[in-house]
Amino acid sequence: MVSLDESKILKKVPRHVLMEAYGVGVAREEERAGTFFHVDQSTLYSSVNELFKGKIELMDIREALQRYEWLSDYMWNAIQKSSDFFTKKVAEDLSGGYFLRILPGAEVLFPLQSCLMITQEGMEQRIHNIIIAEENSKAHLITSCLQHSAVRKATHIGVTEVYVKRGAYLNSTMVHQWGDETVVRPRSASIIEEDGTFVSNYICLRPVMDVQMYPVAYCRGKGSKVIFNSILYGHRGSFIDAGSKAVLDGSESRAEMISRAVTREGSKIIVRGSIEGNGRECRGHLECKGLILDDESFIQSIPELIARSKSVEITHEAAIGRISEKEILYLMTRKLSKEQATSLIVRGFMDASIMGLPEALTAEISRIIEIATKS
Amino acid sequence: MEVKNLRVELEDRLILEDVSFGLRSSEIHVLFGPNGSGKTSLISAIAGLPGYRIVSGRIIFMGEDITGKSVEERARLGIGVGFQTPPEVTGVKLVDLLKLCLGKGSEDEFSAEEIRLIEHFRLQGFLNREVNVGFSGGERKRAEILQLLFLKPKVMLLDEPDSGVDVESLKIIAGEIQRYIESSGASALVVTHKGDILDYIKAKYGCVLLNGKLYCFMNPKRVYEDIKREGYEGCIKCQMKGEEKW
Ligand SMILES: Nc1ncnc2c1ncn2[C@@H]1O[C@H](COP(=O)(O)OP(=O)(O)O)[C@@H](O)[C@H]1O
Ligand SMILES: [Mg+2]
Numbered sequence: 356m357v358s359l360d361e362s363k364i365l366k367k368v369p370r371h372v373l374m375e376a377y378g379v380g381v382a383r384e385e386e387r388a389g390t391f392f393h394v395d396q397s398t399l400y401s402s403v404n405e406l407f408k409g410k411i412e413l414m415d416i417r418e419a420l421q422r423y424e425w426l427s428d429y430m431w432n433a434i435q436k437s438s439d440f441f442t443k444k445v446a447e448d449l450s451g452g453y454f455l456r457i458l459p460g461a462e463v464l465f466p467l468q469s470c471l472m473i474t475q476e477g478m479e480q481r482i483h484n485i486i487i488a489e490e491n492s493k494a495h496l497i498t499s500c501l502q503h504s505a506v507r508k509a510t511h512i513g514v515t516e517v518y519v520k521r522g523a524y525l526n527s528t529m530v531h532q533w534g535d536e537t538v539v540r541p542r543s544a545s546i547i548e549e550d551g552t553f554v555s556n557y558i559c560l561r562p563v564m565d566v567q568m569y570p571v572a573y574c575r576g577k578g579s580k581v582i583f584n585s586i587l588y589g590h591r592g593s594f595i596d597a598g599s600k601a602v603l604d605g606s607e608s609r610a611e612m613i614s615r616a617v618t619r620e621g622s623k624i625i626v627r628g629s630i631e632g633n634g635r636e637c638r639g640h641l642e643c644k645g646l647i648l649d650d651e652s653f654i655q656s657i658p659e660l661i662a663r664s665k666s667v668e669i670t671h672e673a674a675i676g677r678i679s680e681k682e683i684l685y686l687m688t689r690k691l692s693k694e695q696a697t698s699l700i701v702r703g704f705m706d707a708s709i710m711g712l713p714e715a716l717t718a719e720i721s722r723i724i725e726i727a728t729k730s
Numbered sequence: 731m732e733v734k735n736l737r738v739e740l741e742d743r744l745i746l747e748d749v750s751f752g753l754r755s756s757e758i759h760v761l762f763g764p765n766g767s768g769k770t771s772l773i774s775a776i777a778g779l780p781g782y783r784i785v786s787g788r789i790i791f792m793g794e795d796i797t798g799k800s801v802e803e804r805a806r807l808g809i810g811v812g813f814q815t816p817p818e819v820t821g822v823k824l825v826d827l828l829k830l831c832l833g834k835g836s837e838d839e840f841s842a843e844e845i846r847l848i849e850h851f852r853l854q855g856f857l858n859r860e861v862n863v864g865f866s867g868g869e870r871k872r873a874e875i876l877q878l879l880f881l882k883p884k885v886m887l888l889d890e891p892d893s894g895v896d897v898e899s900l901k902i903i904a905g906e907i908q909r910y911i912e913s914s915g916a917s918a919l920v921v922t923h924k925g926d927i928l929d930y931i932k933a934k935y936g937c938v939l940l941n942g943k944l945y946c947f948m949n950p951k952r953v954y955e956d957i958k959r960e961g962y963e964g965c966i967k968c969q970m971k972g973e974e975k976w
Contacts, residue, residue, distance in 0.1 A: 363948065427834045458864020500861070591817075679817070681817045682817050682818075682820075684780070684801055684810050684821050685777055685813065685817050685819065686819065686822075686827075687800075687801040687805065688777060688779075688801055688810070688813075689801045689805065689827065689830060689877060690802065690805045690806050690830075690831070690833075690881065691802065691830065691882060692802050693802070699822055699826075699830075700819065700820075700821060700822060702821070703819075703820065703822040703860070706821060718815050722861045725836075
């Protein structure tokens, strides 16, 4: 059954585009607090659920810049225009992006969603998003970035600036689904104020030619906190260089990084993590677990811990290994084939519950992981 | 199932020299033997676990020679193994493994009868935990036997299902094994060091594995009493093979 809301979205977003998006975390509008669709070079759809009007703002970034003069203070603030070749490209010629603002004190119980899609062969998409979680607000956002299954080769460059104000909580989950010939360069940075919490989850499960990203979080406020979690599944010759960096300037600020990386079929994954403890009594922990499934693949974990005060405490643990033969055989005595046993263990290894999501979203992400590891 | 003159090597060492026995429908046999005599190796060789090299001899199951078949094939044919020390399977929840044992998808629900059995085994609190991770010895055994009951095998190979299990749990485990054997017509080979389990299962024969061979097929309680009295030494002296009984 097509609901009224869906027919509204269908006027703007072609059905085949919508159907593909549903496979990577996009849900029906009525299950989300807000929905944003950017396809190729333009915003196709942007809407706030009736239940959350007055709590959030969600619109095209260019429209937002026209509407709010003050927004220019946030644009190219957490990230410098000139930081690299890719940020320069976005600054020169913007395809679009979203502006999301969760208003002060608003508690947004439904997740927000944005979908950035490429449907044209060979396209280079240049996105700039700005998210502002105002004081004491609370929200979950799920962003799905994908290319249409008809597209083989594309480039996605996405700049995202996140501002988490005093006492706010923002949980942002990014699901990527690119292709064997696609190059992806997300460029994200966040600034977190006093007692603010930013959770940044990254999920990459489909083969991709080349992803490189290194989002930075500046924990400026006292007691501010950042959590980076990632689930990376490198297969069919993927190359994924995904790291994260936390700069703990605020006293008693916290950083946590948890990653799960699986590599097979000649894929390469580099997991970087850097925690820089500058403020008094700040704490950090970095955890990387990797599974390597064949001799053609590669995993590298590069942790970096920096302390600039004796009151700083930062720890890390990393382990890379293969699946134990004993576990596989055990499952095979339960009528599973070797492949089924392997994918069951791989799926369990890529545990969605590390992401701190509400139960329903965890289940959604688990389903996406299940589908990706089955094929 | 019929095991004929099985000779098994592990890491180039001869573990089983010449083992023969048969298991008929609804029969339970109990296997005794000192530590290291090769009981686990025998079960592993029948289950088809790699490393246990069958040098000669045959395993016939339901009229078919399965000696060369893979672990998975044997499991699908109906050979169920209850491990002596089940491994921890990180990341896989007990609930999902139980559903797989039942042939269910992850979205399918348990039936009322299945839930009853889970509760009877006192495992409802373990469903969302990773398989065997942090389980005590007895909890592992309960989870192990429950998986086997859900697999509905034609032959159960149970390696010390009673080790580390408290009295009450033993009653539950053994009682359900007996019930399953009676109702399904399946058979079981139970490895044990203790006699207590014999109070809850109706085993037909007890036998002893010594020096790579099986001895003494007779009333399991008597075998157990003899071992308690005379030790395994007594079995060597006695050397009653009694294979003519099959
Ligand atoms: N993986 C292994 N590698 C080498 N020897 C083993 C291995 N596993 C068991 N053994 C040896 O094989 C013999 C038989 O072991 P096992 O079948 O486990 O005996 P039981 O179950 O009767 O105690 C023992 O001497 C044991 O030490
Ligand atoms: Mg043993």
